[in-house]
Amino acid sequence: DTAVSQTPKYLVTQMGNDKSIKCEQNLGHDTMYWYKQDSKKFLKIMFSYNNKELIINETVPNRFSPKSPDKAHLNLHINSLELGDSAVYFCASSQEGATNEKLFFGSGTQLSVL
Amino acid sequence: AQKVTQAQTEISVVEKEDVTLDCVYETRDTTYYLFWYKQPPSGELVFLIRRNSFDEQNEISGRYSWNFQKSTSSFNFTITASQVVDSAVYFCALNFQGAQKLVFGQGTRLTINP
Secondary structure (H helix, E strand, O other): OOOEEEEOOEEEEOOOOOEEEEEEEOOOOOEEEEEEEOOOOOEEEEEEEEOOEEEEEOOOOOOEEEEEEEOOEEEEEEOOOOHHHOEEEEEEEEOOOOOOOOOEEOOOEEEEEO | OOEEEOOOOEEEEEOOOOEEEOOEEEOOOOOEEEEEEEEOOOOOOEEEEEEEOOOOOOEEEOOEEEEEEHHHOEEEEEEOOOOHHHOEEEEEEEEEOOOOOOEEOOOEEEEEEO
């Protein structure tokens, strides 16, 4: 059983399109995150949700909209895709979002905007 | 400001050599947590270790060891008798009190040659 699963693994699309990435965790965790990894491998948080409530929104363009229908799911919808959105997007979860919690990551979604 | 610096962008060694990955952090908080994650070529992020700011004991896990020194704000990672399977990008990360997010270093790409 995969602890944190995200789909699709690869996403290739044209500029201007709208796309979604889905994430589900079966660990019973309360907190979920989206991280972005750019072409230089730099990892930066985008959002975190605790029990469906937005906790962190890290200066992300409002073309990115996370949605958490329940605490086991955190989907990422991206409108009007731009070339600069090309990156690997990682979903993650942790027990309570507390400072000392380790994160469990999904396997990543590689987004390529052409 | 909270910051993690991994000055070594890439390291290449021959199998069975020992290798140390450096991590230097900046934080004004007295309570914080440090982590190491591994990202193998397959792309997922794998948790390796968590250390809190009040525990300066070094830790050894098999061929892996970690040296935490608050005096120099460093949390270095050593692999003894490296193996080809250790080839990956390694990330050091910091989580400070109340932040509920990981701040990652830039990563060090480690290549172990046979």
